[in-house]
Amino acid sequence: MAIEFSDSISIVLCGAAGQGIATVETLLTSALKKSGFHVFSTQEFMSRVRGGTNSTTIRVSTNRVQSYCEKIDILVPFTREAVSHVKNRLSSISCIIGNKKLFESNSDAQSCILVDVNYEAVAEEIGHRVYSNSVAVGVLAGLLQTDRQLIAGLMADRFQSKGEKIVNNNIEAVKRGCDLADEIMSSNQLPPLPSLINQPSVSSELYLSGRDAVALGAIAGGCNYVIFYPMAPSTGVGAFLARNRLKFGIVSDQTEDEISAINKAFGAWYAGARALVTTSGGGFALMTEGLSLAGVTEMPLIIHLGQRPGPATGMPTRTEQGDLELVLYSGHGDFPRVIYAPGTLKEAFLMTQQAFNIAAKYQVPVIILTDHYFINTSYNLPSLDYENTIVEKHLIETQSGYQRYQFTEDGISPRGIPGRGEGFIRVDSHTHTQNSQITEDPVIRKNMVDKMFKKLQQLKEVAIKPNFLGNSEDEVLVISWGSTFHNVKGAITELGKKGHSLSYLHFSQVYPIHRSTSDYLKKAKKIVMVENNATGQFAQQLYLEFGIKMTRKVLKYTGYPFSIEELVKELEKELK
Amino acid sequence: MMVNSSDFDREVEVHWCPGCGNYPALKILKETLTDLNITPNNAVIVTGIGQAGKFSHFIEGNMINGLHGRYLSNALAIKASNPELSVFAISGDGCTYSEGGNHFLHTMRYNPSIVNIVHDNAVYGLTKGQASPTSEIGVKTGVQTLGVYNTPFNPIAVAIAQNASFVARAFVGHAEQTKEILKKAIAHKGYAFIDLFSPCVSFNRINTYQWYRENTYYLEDSYTPFDQKEAIGRALERSKLPLGVFYINERPTYEDNIQIYKNDSRPLWERDLSKEKLKTLINSFR
Ligand SMILES: Cc1ncc(C[n+]2csc(CCOP(=O)(O)OP(=O)(O)O)c2C)c(N)n1
Numbered sequence: 001m002a003i004e005f006s007d008s009i010s011i012v013l014c015g016a017a018g019q020g021i022a023t024v025e026t027l028l029t030s031a032l033k034k035s036g037f038h039v040f041s042t043q044e045f046m047s048r049v050r051g052g053t054n055s056t057t058i059r060v061s062t063n064r065v066q067s068y069c070e071k072i073d074i075l076v077p078f079t080r081e082a083v084s085h086v087k088n089r090l091s092s093i094s095c096i097i098g099n100k101k102l103f104e105s106n107s108d109a110q111s112c113i114l115v116d117v118n119y120e121a122v123a124e125e126i127g128h129r130v131y132s133n134s135v136a137v138g139v140l141a142g143l144l145q146t147d148r149q150l151i152a153g154l155m156a157d158r159f160q161s162k163g164e165k166i167v168n169n170n171i172e173a174v175k176r177g178c179d180l181a182d183e184i185m186s187s188n189q190l191p192p193l194p195s196l197i198n199q200p201s202v203s204s205e206l207y208l209s210g211r212d213a214v215a216l217g218a219i220a221g222g223c224n225y226v227i228f229y230p231m232a233p234s235t236g237v238g239a240f241l242a243r244n245r246l247k248f249g250i251v252s253d254q255t256e257d258e259i260s261a262i263n264k265a266f267g268a269w270y271a272g273a274r275a276l277v278t279t280s281g282g283g284f285a286l287m288t289e290g291l292s293l294a295g296v297t298e299m300p301l302i303i304h305l306g307q308r309p310g311p312a313t314g315m316p317t318r319t320e321q322g323d324l325e326l327v328l329y330s331g332h333g334d335f336p337r338v339i340y341a342p343g344t345l346k347e348a349f350l351m352t353q354q355a356f357n358i359a360a361k362y363q364v365p366v367i368i369l370t371d372h373y374f375i376n377t378s379y380n381l382p383s384l385d386y387e388n389t390i391v392e393k394h395l396i397e398t399q400s401g402y403q404r405y406q407f408t409e410d411g412i413s414p415r416g417i418p419g420r421g422e423g424f425i426r427v428d429s430h431t432h433t434q435n436s437q438i439t440e441d442p443v444i445r446k447n448m449v450d451k452m453f454k455k456l457q458q459l460k461e462v463a464i465k466p467n468f469l470g471n472s473e474d475e476v477l478v479i480s481w482g483s484t485f486h487n488v489k490g491a492i493t494e495l496g497k498k499g500h501s502l503s504y505l506h507f508s509q510v511y512p513i514h515r516s517t518s519d520y521l522k523k524a525k526k527i528v529m530v531e532n533n534a535t536g537q538f539a540q541q542l543y544l545e546f547g548i549k550m551t552r553k554v555l556k557y558t559g560y561p562f563s564i565e566e567l568v569k570e571l572e573k574e575l576k
Numbered sequence: 577m578m579v580n581s582s583d584f585d586r587e588v589e590v591h592w593c594p595g596c597g598n599y600p601a602l603k604i605l606k607e608t609l610t611d612l613n614i615t616p617n618n619a620v621i622v623t624g625i626g627q628a629g630k631f632s633h634f635i636e637g638n639m640i641n642g643l644h645g646r647y648l649s650n651a652l653a654i655k656a657s658n659p660e661l662s663v664f665a666i667s668g669d670g671c672t673y674s675e676g677g678n679h680f681l682h683t684m685r686y687n688p689s690i691v692n693i694v695h696d697n698a699v700y701g702l703t704k705g706q707a708s709p710t711s712e713i714g715v716k717t718g719v720q721t722l723g724v725y726n727t728p729f730n731p732i733a734v735a736i737a738q739n740a741s742f743v744a745r746a747f748v749g750h751a752e753q754t755k756e757i758l759k760k761a762i763a764h765k766g767y768a769f770i771d772l773f774s775p776c777v778s779f780n781r782i783n784t785y786q787w788y789r790e791n792t793y794y795l796e797d798s799y800t801p802f803d804q805k806e807a808i809g810r811a812l813e814r815s816k817l818p819l820g821v822f823y824i825n826e827r828p829t830y831e832d833n834i835q836i837y838k839n840d841s842r843p844l845w846e847r848d849l850s851k852e853k854l855k856t857l858i859n860s861f862r
């Protein structure tokens with residue numbers, strides 16, 4: 001039986017790259033949020049600049065909405081290919097609203113409710129077909145009872161730089177769209193859509209994406225140097241920081257390659273900067289010798305890795321959680337590291353912020369693992385708690401005779417930087433003495449390795465606890481990590497409505513793993529792991545660390561994210 | 577405060593073979609820094625891996641001994657993070673032209689104010705005598721048993737063609753002239769590159785001190801290093817190899833171009849996040 005989602009409406013915009021779907025999305029989500037509705041949107045697109053078929057799913061809701069569903073209430077097709085592109089998501093309640101030429105002869109559309117609206121023709125009446133997207137915004141906004149005054153204001157802001165005529169024509173286009181919506185509704189062409197209730201308090205909430213949350217977290221963490229070689233889906237974080245570089249005094253470097261990127265980050269931290277590298281799996285693979293360098297030299301480093309399906313070039317604009325083992329095992333030799341995998345926008349902001357402090361304090365590399373889905377998904381949230389964050393530098397002014405790798409009780413040697421104090425900052429990629437001289441002495445070697453691993457003990461103490469939702473009496477414990485949080489939670493909520501009680505353990509830090517995990521694993525009768533990869537890489541980690549095997553692994557490696565519907569189906573199997 | 581050459585001495589065993597060109601190179605650098613009153617505190621020596629890469633271990637002061645091939649990236653970022661530091665990037669021909677070739681090409685384009693000294697001994701010293709990118713065709717080694725057949729890399733010509741802002745060649749056997757070239761490089765604003773002939777007495781039996789003395793000459797006093805075409809012409813000479821400053825092309829440095837030091841010269845470590853600006857930025861998402 002299909003899930004109803006009675007408190008929300010799901011709109012899909014589908015067309016070719018270059019047709020302006022993103023503009024419609026931006027305007028519509030902004031108008032809806034400002035009207036007081038909860039809004040979620042996620043994009044899937046092909047790795048091409050023009051053509052192909054891409055889609056954006058927008059969910060509008062009375063209640064907070066942060067997860068992805070397949071259900072489509074309204075589809076706006078921009079090309080002939082659009083309907084077939086999403087055919088598996090269409091049902092008898094789906095309304096296709098657009099130029100009938102795009103769907104009338106398509107058998108995939110026939111079970112749906114079809115509404116012929118020619119956005120282009122209306123746009124041409126206004127003066128040019130470029131306004132057709134604004135007509136579409138108007139139709140959708142009108143159907144969803146958005147504040148019309150507010151949309152006119154948004155149009156004015158958006159097109160301000162293009163002059164008065166263009167602003168006015170866009171406002172006119174939206175108005176005509178809203179009128180069309182009125183006609184559609186009064187002529188009873190549509191079945192009743194779920195009726196939504198807006199709340200004024202939502203209108204002033206933030207609306208941001210995973211990319212924004214990571215980049216804002218970096219700024220809050222005191223990031224003043226961003227280094228990257230463009231690679232989807234990680235580039236947006238670099239571009240965001242580059243655009244804000246003068247405001248925040250950030251050095252932004254699109255470098256010659258990823259090997260240079262990591263070695264620049266190293267030089268920057270050495271000199272006292274707080275550098276972020278942003279990359280994807282392929283780029284990270286090239287950085288691994290640099291990661292190892294940070295290991296032996298106890299240099300802080302922050303790497304944001306936006307995952308996409310591999311191996312090799314894989315699917316550049318699709319999603320996967322396939323690089324956990326890569327970041328866990330990369331870099332030759334033994335050395336400690338920290339790996340975060342935020343599941344919510346709030347976590348992405350706070351964990352990226354905190355990554356800078358943890359790296360600075362413990363002098364280790366910290367990796368933030370996201371993925372295409374997380375980076376390209378947005379929703380509204382009340383605020384980001386930047387006020388309670390602090391930038392911890394963990395730097396000292398050195399005295400003469402300073403030794404960079406002085407042995408200490410806790411393994412952490414106070415970190416100085418060149419140009420501040422009397423001491424010399426000597427950093428060596430070989431196994432070194434306390435003062436960074438090359439050494440092959442077995443005792444010093446062992447002491448230096450032990451020093452590094454004393455820090456791992458402390459990193460375990462400050463590891464972020466997994467997030468437990470549910471009752472410890474539940475028979476089934478579902479586990480997932482990183483970007484799957486909201487979708488798994490959404491599925492468990494739906495199952496709850498059907499009377500099934502499952503508990504859920506989500507990990508936003510995947511290494512080192514918090515020790516409380518052990519209790520949850522021991523208590524659970526059945527454990528189901530949900531991962532967006534082919535082998536269950538995190539399940540393997542839990543097995544290695546705690547010796548417990550999963551009852552079932554729900555693995556998806558098509559390049560696409562889990563939907564609530566498919567997770568409900570998968571989890572139900574364990575309930576029978 | 578006066579700087580003494582001995583301020584740069586370290587009480588450690590030096591690992592090079594007796595007679596290695598790296599010894600006079602080390603002495604030349606220490607004396608030049610002393611002459612210019614650069615203290616070990618405001619200099620950073622950044623090296624890669626190789627015999628020349630060990631340089632940083634034998635000189636007092638701030639240093640990074642990083643990875644094979646990657647030291648230019650370290651050095652550039654240090655300068656960008658704190659333009660007040662004098663950054664010296666030093667390594668071998670294998671490290672710079674082979675493993676780090678891409679960084680060599682691109683550092684020229686960025687034009688950071690760092691001095692890059694490449695100890696060119698036309699061989700891989702540390703890994704015991706394989707051919708390097710500057711080895712001549714026909715040179716036999718334990719690996720290239722029938723002789724090198726790859727065309728040698730011409731770092732000077734490449735740097736000039738790429739419009740590197742300061743391009744010079746020197747020879748460790750000529751201490752005074754090398755010091756003069758080094759002083760010009762240090763005074764230069766922008767990327768200053770010196771290919772430094774530095775004999776490997778253990779593995780290169782062809783390019784000896786004697787050979788360099790006989791097969792090099794200095795660019796004439798009348799030579800002006802501002803004409804790119806003429807400079808390239810000189811860089812292509814093979815019968816006798818010119819020494820001296822081939823090319824200077826003054827232009828904005830990387831530190832200038834990144835803009836953030838224009839109104840605020842403080843290095844990055846001294847700066848703090850403005851929460852007000854962060855608040856404004858976050859609120860722009862409302
Ligand atoms: C990634 C990597 N590859 C290979 C090596 C081994 N290695 C160390 S030094 C060197 C070459 C040294 O030649 P050069 O840079 O010319 O310096 P020299 O020893 O002659 O001064 C090599 C291949 C290494 N350290 N790291």
Ligand code: SF4
Pocket residue numbers: 591592593595596597598627628697701702775776777778779
């Ligand atoms: S092997 Fe050659 S380069 Fe290395 S120390 Fe000996 S002489 Fe110098």
